[in-house]
Amino acid sequence: MLVEGAMILTWLGAGAAVGSLTTYRLVNGAMSQEREEKLRNSIVENEALSRTNSIYRERIEQLENALFSNDKYLEMAREIExxxxxxxxxxxxxxxxxxxxEAEKKKTAWERVERLEKSILDMRRRLDHEHYRQEVVYPAEFMPARTEIAVTAMEPTPVEQPGSEKPKKWASILRARKI
Structure with a gap:
């Protein structure tokens, strides 16, 4: 029985081996057919893309030749330059x-500063001159008595200093109520 069991096991092992080999070949054959189909499809697609690519390259070359030989392009290039x-x-x-x-702004600012300094010096001179001068009212003309009496007064003419502007003559009008 031992021999019969060994034989059965041997036949079972051999059957399993043959079965796995046939299954492997069937599966491997089916997979290789799929691979071959994919490969053929890829080759066909690659050839189509290659043809399309060559057509596009030819068209691009034609357009470049037309563009670079075009007088309009050369004219535009000169215009751009x-x-x-x-x-x-x-x-x-x-x-x-x-x-x-910027230079004009600085010059204008400098001129303004000079004018302001000059006006400040003139004002100081006038203040100094007026500070020492006594105001005196000289009656020039009396008007008849009415509701108001107006008296005009003249200031004495100042002594001019060289380089200074003439001061304006002032005529002050003093108003008073009826006496």
Whole structure:
């Protein structure tokens, strides 16, 4: 029985081996067919893409040749270069004008400062001159008595100093109530 059991086990082992080999071949064959189909599809797709790519390259070359041989392109390229040069010149002029504006601002500010200093000095001279001068009212004319009496007074003419402006003549009108 031992021999019969061993034989049965041997036949079962051999059957399993044959079964697994046939299954492996069937599965492997089916998978290889799928791979071959995918490979064929990829080859066909690659050829189609290659043809499309070559068509596009030819068209691009045609367009480039047409573009670079086109007089309009050359004219536009010259125009772009000219505009670029003009732009560079304008930027230079803009920088120069900006510098001139800054210089003019400084000059204007300096002139204002000088004018203010001059006016301050003139005011100081006038104040000093008026500080030492005594105000005197000289009756020039009397008007008849009415509701108001107006008296005009003249200031004595000041002695002019060289370099100073003439002070304006003042005529003060003093109002008083009826006496």
């Amino acid at each position: 000219r505009l670029s040069a003009d732009n560079f010149k304008l930027r230079g002029r803009l920088r120069d004008l900006a510098c001139l504006v």
